Amino acid sequence: MIKITTDSTCDLPVALRGENNITVVPLGIVKGERVYRDGVDIHPADIAAHVDAGGDITTTSAVNTADYHELFSNLLKEYDAVIHINLGAGFSSCHQNARIVAEELPGVYVVDSANLTVGIGELALRAARMAREGRAPEEIVAELESLRDRxxxxxxxxxxxxxxxxxxxxxxxxxxxxxxxxxxxxxxxxxxxxxxxxxxxxxxxxxxxxxxxxxxxxxxxxxxxxxxxxxxxxxxxxxxxxxxxxxxxxxxxxxxxxxxxxxxxxxxxxxxxxxxxxxxxxx
Missing domain, CATH: 3.30.1180.10 (Hypothetical Protein Tm841; Chain: A;domain 3)
Incomplete structure (x- = not known):
């Protein structure tokens, strides 16, 4: 079995994540001196209220290698392979961090979506469909890299x-x-x-x-x-x-x-x- 993962910038509705067995890794959101988890303990309404009250804009923090290692290692205990689809490498170091971990863990494949928001989410949905069809990890990755260009x-x-x-x-x-x-x-x-x-x-x-x-x-x-x-x-x-x-x-x-x-x-x-x-x- 192949597990599909992506990061919180995919903006996939919760129902679609569940239906397609997609795990979403939250990016960090820095507000003040604290780092929150995107979509877990901070939401857009919290940011809007903070900014409207005169606060500085929140910034984002990439998923670090330790968190990726923990996630991928645990999933490999249950799945034959993990395909992770990242926020575009041009926007964040998430992709670089995930690739570093993938080099240490056979069975982990990392795809640069070269994209944002539901562009990432759509690739994750396509990956989940191909996984259900029984296609090989290498074949899925190649297809995703072709799809992202379209x-x-x-x-x-x-x-x-x-x-x-x-x-x-x-x-x-x-x-x-x-x-x-x-x-x-x-x-x-x-x-x-x-x-x-x-x-x-x-x-x-x-x-x-x-x-x-x-x-x-x-x-x-x-x-x-x-x-x-x-x-x-x-x-x-x-x-x-x-x-x-x-x-x-x-x-x-x-x-x-x-x-x-x-x-x-x-x-x-x-x-x-x-x-x-x-x-x-x-x-």
Whole structure:
């Protein structure tokens, strides 16, 4: 048997984790002088309350080698192999730490998702399906590495103060963007985050425009399913996005997830994104 593991940045709903026997390792979230476990003893609402009260933005801490060693060692007592799918190596040292441990433990395979949030989660779900089908670990890893190149993950931000507090944009940029009601669209490209467009107006209007930009006229989208993910505390944005996706009419399944503390720490509330695969190219 093969066990699939991933980290908390996957943003997979708890029900899907359970149905697919996926174990999620929490990243550390540093608030004040204490390190919390993402999704275990800290949640996005805790971060929002802290920041709204004037506190510094929380930061993230990678899973260390000792925790990976304990996890993988225990799982290998029950499973023939473990396939671990990490937050992209360009975003965290989690992947490097997991690989160090995998070199010491035969039977552990580590995959760099080169991605964020439900992009990681979708790869974990595909891995779990392949494991149930009885495919070999090496075959699953190779397929995951092929699939990640077909993933398209993007999101649009409502606020820039979290990025400013986290040092990812300067104060002048943040103030200017807020005054102009600018909302950057961020896309994961080659394992890195890139701003590909800036929208103007209310976030509700921007979400609709953003989704039409990502979907309309496209013939390269694998329409088996699409992911919708957000950091909003109100259902309003997800409701708007869901209707756009339904009206598009092409997707067989619309899956939804809530971004956890890792994404929230950098993007803040009312961030919304989608993820899907490109069609497999035919040589």
């Amino acid at each position: 993933l398209e993950v993007s999101f649009v931000l409502d606020r820039l103060d979290y990025m400013k507090k986290g040092g990812r944009c300067n104060s002048v940029t943040a103030i200017g963007a807020n005054l102009l009601k600018l909302h950057p669209c961020v896309e994961v490209i080659d394992g890195k985050m890139s701003v590909t467009k800036k929208y103007r107006g209310s976030i509700e209007r921007v979400v609709t425009e953003y989704l039409h930009d990502r979907l309309d006229g496209r013939t390269d989208i694998d329409t088996e399913r699409v992911w919708l993910v957000d950091t909003a505390f109100s259902p309003a944005l997800a409701d708007i996005a869901r209707e756009v996706l339904r009206a598009d009419g092409r997707f067989g399944t619309i899956l939804e997830g809530k971004a956890g503390c890792t994404i929230f720490s950098h993007c803040g509330p009312n961030t919304l994104g989608i993820a899907f695969f490109h069609k497999k190219s035919i040589d």
